[in-house]
Amino acid sequence: xxxxxxxxxISGPSGAGKSTVVFKATEGRDDxxxxxxxxxRKPRPGEVDGKEYFFVxxxxxxxxxxxxxxxxxxxxxxxxxxTPRAYVxxxxxxxxxxxxxxxxxxARQINEKKPDAVKIxxxxxxxxxxxxxxxxxxxxxxxxxxxxxxxxxxxxxxxDFYDYIIINDDAESAAKELAAIMVAxxxxxxxxxxxxxxx
Amino acid sequence: xxxxxxxxxISGPSGAGKSTVVFKATEGRDDxxxxxxxxxRKPRPGEVDGKEYFFVxxxxxxxxxxxxxxxxxxxxxxxxxxTPRAYVxxxxxxxxxxxxxxxxxxARQINEKKPDAVKIxxxxxxxxxxxxxxxxxxxxxxxxxxxxxxxxxxxxxxxDFYDYIIINDDAESAAKELAAIMVAxxxxxxxxxxxxxxx
Numbered sequence: 001x002x003x004x005x006x007x008x009x010i011s012g013p014s015g016a017g018k019s020t021v022v023f024k025a026t027e028g029r030d031d032x033x034x035x036x037x038x039x040x041r042k043p044r045p046g047e048v049d050g051k052e053y054f055f056v057x058x059x060x061x062x063x064x065x066x067x068x069x070x071x072x073x074x075x076x077x078x079x080x081x082x083t084p085r086a087y088v089x090x091x092x093x094x095x096x097x098x099x100x101x102x103x104x105x106x107a108r109q110i111n112e113k114k115p116d117a118v119k120i121x122x123x124x125x126x127x128x129x130x131x132x133x134x135x136x137x138x139x140x141x142x143x144x145x146x147x148x149x150x151x152x153x154x155x156x157x158x159x160d161f162y163d164y165i166i167i168n169d170d171a172e173s174a175a176k177e178l179a180a181i182m183v184a185x186x187x188x189x190x191x192x193x194x195x196x197x198x199x
Numbered sequence: 200x201x202x203x204x205x206x207x208x209i210s211g212p213s214g215a216g217k218s219t220v221v222f223k224a225t226e227g228r229d230d231x232x233x234x235x236x237x238x239x240r241k242p243r244p245g246e247v248d249g250k251e252y253f254f255v256x257x258x259x260x261x262x263x264x265x266x267x268x269x270x271x272x273x274x275x276x277x278x279x280x281x282t283p284r285a286y287v288x289x290x291x292x293x294x295x296x297x298x299x300x301x302x303x304x305x306a307r308q309i310n311e312k313k314p315d316a317v318k319i320x321x322x323x324x325x326x327x328x329x330x331x332x333x334x335x336x337x338x339x340x341x342x343x344x345x346x347x348x349x350x351x352x353x354x355x356x357x358x359d360f361y362d363y364i365i366i367n368d369d370a371e372s373a374a375k376e377l378a379a380i381m382v383a384x385x386x387x388x389x390x391x392x393x394x395x396x397x398x
Contacts, residue, residue, distance in 0.1 A: 121388075127398055156395045164383070165391040177386050184363070184383035187319075187376050192364040195322065196355045 003192070005031065005097040006185050007088055007114060009107045011159070012122035013152035015133045017168045018101055021122055024175030025182070026099070032182075033091055035100040038064065041079040054084060071117075072102065072109035083110065097182060104155045111161050118185050120178065121162040125169045127152060202391070204230065204291040205384050206313060207298050208306045210358070211321035212351035214332045216367045217300055220321055223374030224381070225298070231381075232290055234299040237263065240278040253283060270316075271301065271308035282309065296381060303354045310360050317384050319377065320361040324368045326351060 026032045038054045073082030124130040134145045168174040225231045237253045272281030290297045323329040333344045367373040
């Protein structure tokens, strides 16, 4: 009996270094993938359906929402995005871990529809540090930086349903923690109880 | 603020290879220790109070039980043994992980008195494999082997309160899983929520 994979929901303030941590933690693994979203946005040149996104029209999207086929969904600037349950479940059944980088509100929706998803919150060592990182990137206006900091505070206050907190002080250590969490979750009693029951 | 340690309760049938797995998983770490038990047994030559055991008389032991100073206790062949709460808490407060190798009944007592203890069940890949290992050791009589196998089945059936199951197919991989669990547990939301609250 092949062990199933798990859904790992990763959140954290913009500038916390989530992508680097996830990249380092999963490097070289062939049994992990990123979730592919459904979107009503038009494909850009070169984008392939089922690779960058699953492209659907608004009617199909609404149908998916109605049929509870999306684990979460949201609308940004006239385009809707969602996480397709069937795609995620298919990977998990094949023993593949699925990673989803999403903000706190989306994570909360997923937590309600799929409580066994593993919720991980990645934060910088402090908000002062986050501010330094955001300024260091040089991509945001002063106003955008302030908005991001306010948003981070809000997210911290709403993050009580996460299972784990990773403090990204050093990307290598943070990646080791994420990798350890992914291993540990596969050892959970609920995930392996069948080994005891087969006796 | 220094992170606290955690209590890791390790159980599993005799012959599952627990000691090797624990040894490999904690090798080189100076922030982990084994729990020291209290006992009414007389010290053997060379044994030091507070090292192999805390040696107490029966009256002191009963007093500790009455005052809820033991996380679990049991009596074998006229001698009583117990896990002292104060010792465990002191290590944990100092940021040290405490490992306790104990059978299922003791683990259940600890689970009731200290629900945040991390309970890990280490098993061989199969009972056939366990039987092979027990015979391979050549230390048990045929009757003792049969008794151990019956006991293993019982323990499997009672192990539903454990947090994790490690299958010791290969000691290196099993040790990696145990080490990962120890890292992951330190990342738990409940263990790190203070980082969010300090904001």
